[in-house]
Amino acid sequence: MSAEAITVTYADVNKDILETLERPKPAFFLMLIGSVTALLIGAVSWAIQIDVGLGLSGINHPIGWGVYITNFVFWIGIGHAGTLISAVFFLTRAPWRAPVYRAAEAMTVFAVMTAGLFPLLHVGRVWYAYWLIPYPNQRLLWVNFKSPLLWDVFAVSTYLTISVTFFVVGLVPDLSAMRDNAKGLRKLMYTMLTMGWNNSYQQWMHYARGYLLLAAFATPLVFSVHSIVSWDFAMSLVPGWHTTIFAPYFVAGAIFSGLAMVITICVPLRVIFGFHHYITDHVLQSMAKVILFTSVIVGYAYATEFFIAYYSGVPFERALFYFRPFGEPGSLAPVADAGSFGFPQIAFFLMVFCNVIAPLPLWRLKIRHNAIALFIISILINIGMWFERFNIVVSSLQRDFNPANWGAYIPTPVELGITLGSFGFFFTLFTLFTRAMPSLAIAEVKESLPPPYKHPDQDHVPWREFATERTEDHNHA
Amino acid sequence: MRKPFNGVWGSFPYLDEAATVVETLRKEGKDLSVLSPCPRHELYDALGRPSSRLPWITLVAAGLGIFFGFAFPIWTAMDWVLPVSQKPIVGIPAFTIIGFELMVLLGGMATAISIFLLGHFDLFRYRLPTSPAFKSYTRFSNDRFGVVVRCPESDAAAVEQLMREHSVEEVVREF
Numbered sequence: 266m267s268a269e270a271i272t273v274t275y276a277d278v279n280k281d282i283l284e285t286l287e288r289p290k291p292a293f294f295l296m297l298i299g300s301v302t303a304l305l306i307g308a309v310s311w312a313i314q315i316d317v318g319l320g321l322s323g324i325n326h327p328i329g330w331g332v333y334i335t336n337f338v339f340w341i342g343i344g345h346a347g348t349l350i351s352a353v354f355f356l357t358r359a360p361w362r363a364p365v366y367r368a369a370e371a372m373t374v375f376a377v378m379t380a381g382l383f384p385l386l387h388v389g390r391v392w393y394a395y396w397l398i399p400y401p402n403q404r405l406l407w408v409n410f411k412s413p414l415l416w417d418v419f420a421v422s423t424y425l426t427i428s429v430t431f432f433v434v435g436l437v438p439d440l441s442a443m444r445d446n447a448k449g450l451r452k453l454m455y456t457m458l459t460m461g462w463n464n465s466y467q468q469w470m471h472y473a474r475g476y477l478l479l480a481a482f483a484t485p486l487v488f489s490v491h492s493i494v495s496w497d498f499a500m501s502l503v504p505g506w507h508t509t510i511f512a513p514y515f516v517a518g519a520i521f522s523g524l525a526m527v528i529t530i531c532v533p534l535r536v537i538f539g540f541h542h543y544i545t546d547h548v549l550q551s552m553a554k555v556i557l558f559t560s561v562i563v564g565y566a567y568a569t570e571f572f573i574a575y576y577s578g579v580p581f582e583r584a585l586f587y588f589r590p591f592g593e594p595g596s597l598a599p600v601a602d603a604g605s606f607g608f609p610q611i612a613f614f615l616m617v618f619c620n621v622i623a624p625l626p627l628w629r630l631k632i633r634h635n636a637i638a639l640f641i642i643s644i645l646i647n648i649g650m651w652f653e654r655f656n657i658v659v660s661s662l663q664r665d666f667n668p669a670n671w672g673a674y675i676p677t678p679v680e681l682g683i684t685l686g687s688f689g690f691f692f693t694l695f696t697l698f699t700r701a702m703p704s705l706a707i708a709e710v711k712e713s714l715p716p717p718y719k720h721p722d723q724d725h726v727p728w729r730e731f732a733t734e735r736t737e738d739h740n741h742a
Numbered sequence: 743m744r745k746p747f748n749g750v751w752g753s754f755p756y757l758d759e760a761a762t763v764v765e766t767l768r769k770e771g772k773d774l775s776v777l778s779p780c781p782r783h784e785l786y787d788a789l790g791r792p793s794s795r796l797p798w799i800t801l802v803a804a805g806l807g808i809f810f811g812f813a814f815p816i817w818t819a820m821d822w823v824l825p826v827s828q829k830p831i832v833g834i835p836a837f838t839i840i841g842f843e844l845m846v847l848l849g850g851m852a853t854a855i856s857i858f859l860l861g862h863f864d865l866f867r868y869r870l871p872t873s874p875a876f877k878s879y880t881r882f883s884n885d886r887f888g889v890v891v892r893c894p895e896s897d898a899a900a901v902e903q904l905m906r907e908h909s910v911e912e913v914v915r916e917f
Contacts, residue, residue: 406822423847466785475796717885
């Protein structure tokens, strides 16, 4: 916490955060109208696709995975930051995580829910999606447990379940504060939701230990989920996909995009709800540092991909990595549009600009302390990461081993409508969340504040020494 | 039928004062509970660092997850044998993913459920006041620290005196 937050008391925390659940501000309605409109466009597009068929999308031979799988990977990546902040930074005791962890965790749950829609959309006949689940059936057929696609089903559903669990567990103590502040029907509702939480140390003891264990489980899960998503690609033989760098490359990209989305939602939260004392410049700066770090990893991964394509000597890899930035080489004129510079190439340069060049100003402290600059950079990163997923998914399928098997892909209006709808779905859920639940974790923010001491200078009591060290740590941070 | 609560409870505005009272009462062998708006190490240390049984439940559930994560794919592979080139029918490295995911899933779910169940079970052992005064006191989730002492009426005066010496804001006897 920075020096600004030291003046905040426990009672202020309750007041400031619970106040946001009272009368909604005009910004809430504006946000809701915008996101519901986008959601409706997506819903109508999906309805049309169900009615007419998957042929309305641009997916066709040889590009079997298009914008839907791009969106799936993108949203799973966005979902990474919440668990990273709530679990990994909890274990590493990062003092700046408390004010942003609730919003990030909600973002994770909603992003993974959004991602979960896309395999259903992609299969076309959504009513058969349950075939992905291993269930006893009359033909005694089982799913293929050796397939990365099935690993993904297990990984994503486990990730969603654990993220929701983490979210709910963290929310219960705050719901008790809401219950104690409410009257009538709302009090009854919150009483039921708190499941008998009474703030006693018998409960806090189990809570603290359980939360630590959940964080310990969720930490490897953060890194495993996007590794498994990357193996959907890397386990195949397709040029551009069949590479061992994919797991760390995807994980770094996921953390990068997820934290950018946290900044995208936290900067407006800070302005609209006046959370400047909680989501301080120091908090934003700390996230910006992690973004900068992962941006460098992502840039390095891009360079490595090109180097290995050259160094491997495999002509198919070399051809693909020439195609991504420059289009077809002149020597391939008989079989393709030589020298063409189309949508895949625009996507490539957008990816490089947004993910490698745009974050460079973050090396300057002044930029890291500027919320508006951070907001703009975070949006650019979100755009760049969407195009990175698009590049990986689509351009590799466009150019495989056999030139006779090459093809082109441009997203159709239905696919773009559904993509817009996914953003609508995500932001509708998040906007409603800010009205229904505390956007900041009340108990955790209190935990990160210096506690109310009557004798702050007395230091002979054994428990005091430990507490003083912790408080000093926070003040220094 | 649950025994009614007999004892004294008080609310403290200062953490250090509440922790001092807790530590003194614990050393005197009193049966007590503490309430606070957030977990604080000062109170945990003053209570003598009690341990939770929860990790054992997590361990068993995670172990079951690993077992099912391997056993189920192995059984299905043996149930419908599907040879693919020279690949082994029972592919342990591939099944490790399922084992890991189910370990996390069952371990995490059991942990979350146990947090609340164990908290409820402990309420039978560590009873809290049931009076309207206690139930309507809402600041333990806000900015006050509570100390609840289960004691006979003969000890109440001494407990109350100790609390008053340490800036208790409100103290209530319930018998």
